[in-house]
Amino acid sequence: MGLYSTYIFPRMLELALGGRVPTEYRHQALADAAGEVLEIGFGTGLNLACYPRAVARLTVLDPERLLPKKVARRIAAASFPVETAFLDAERLPFESARFDTVVSTWTLCTIPDAAAALGEIRRVLKPNGRFLFLEHGRSDDERVARRQDRWNGLQRVIGCGCNLNRPIDALVSGAGLRIARLERFLMPRTPRLLAEHYLGCATV
Numbered sequence: 322m323g324l325y326s327t328y329i330f331p332r333m334l335e336l337a338l339g340g341r342v343p344t345e346y347r348h349q350a351l352a353d354a355a356g357e358v359l360e361i362g363f364g365t366g367l368n369l370a371c372y373p374r375a376v377a378r379l380t381v382l383d384p385e386r387l388l389p390k391k392v393a394r395r396i397a398a399a400s401f402p403v404e405t406a407f408l409d410a411e412r413l414p415f416e417s418a419r420f421d422t423v424v425s426t427w428t429l430c431t432i433p434d435a436a437a438a439l440g441e442i443r444r445v446l447k448p449n450g451r452f453l454f455l456e457h458g459r460s461d462d463e464r465v466a467r468r469q470d471r472w473n474g475l476q477r478v479i480g481c482g483c484n485l486n487r488p489i490d491a492l493v494s495g496a497g498l499r500i501a502r503l504e505r506f507l508m509p510r511t512p513r514l515l516a517e518h519y520l521g522c523a524t525v
């Protein structure tokens with residue numbers, strides 16, 4: 322990892338996604354998390370304070386070790402055990418049907434092979450498990466989507482691999498997960514090309 326991705330990017334992430342409004346959406350996204358939970362793309366641990374009491378144990382993974390001291394403090398403050406792993410979501414080292422809940426917030430935009438990661442999510446979820454997601458992605462407005470396509474190359478550099486234009490609902494369904502609930506909204510006070518959001522729950 323370079324200086325930008327180690328020091329600057331995680332602080333930008335904290336500023337952009339750690340404020341009051343994104344935190345309110347995190348609480349909404351995680352409200353149904355319960356039991357054995359897996360979170361992919363853990364980042365700097367901003368979800369930790371947003372999990373409900375029903376979580377028994379949280380396993381988190383991310384290929385990068387971002388802001389390790391801050392993350393350690395957040396983990397220490399959690400009211401449930403947290404296990405960390407430095408791994409890609411495309412190949413999960415867990416047995417099938419292990420988790421009650423899998424969580425992804427602002428991560429499907431970045432995972433190089435999101436379809437493979439979603440296939441793994443489906444595999445590790447119990448038959449009655451839930452995939453909870455809160456993601457930005459492709460707009461349904463074709464003019465906006467074309468601008469997202471145009472600016473995607475630059476975003477991938479600034480956002481350390483983040484894509485503006487992924488159709489999150491199609492990716493989730495394409496992996497064989499059933500979308501049980503989906504809310505589309507524009508994140509307030511966010512540049513238009515990044516504002517298009519998908520908040521939902523999918524089942525196996």
Ligand SMILES: C[S@@+](CC[C@H](N)C(=O)[O-])C[C@H]1O[C@@H](n2cnc3c(N)ncnc32)[C@H](O)[C@@H]1O
Nearest residue numbers: 362363364367383385409410426427428431432
């Ligand atoms: C925009 S950040 C979001 C962090 C966190 N989920 C949040 O809500 O604040 C995207 C995260 O995806 C992680 N990531 C990148 N490639 C990944 C992969 N192949 N598997 C899992 N996570 C990945 C990045 O390291 C980064 O922490």
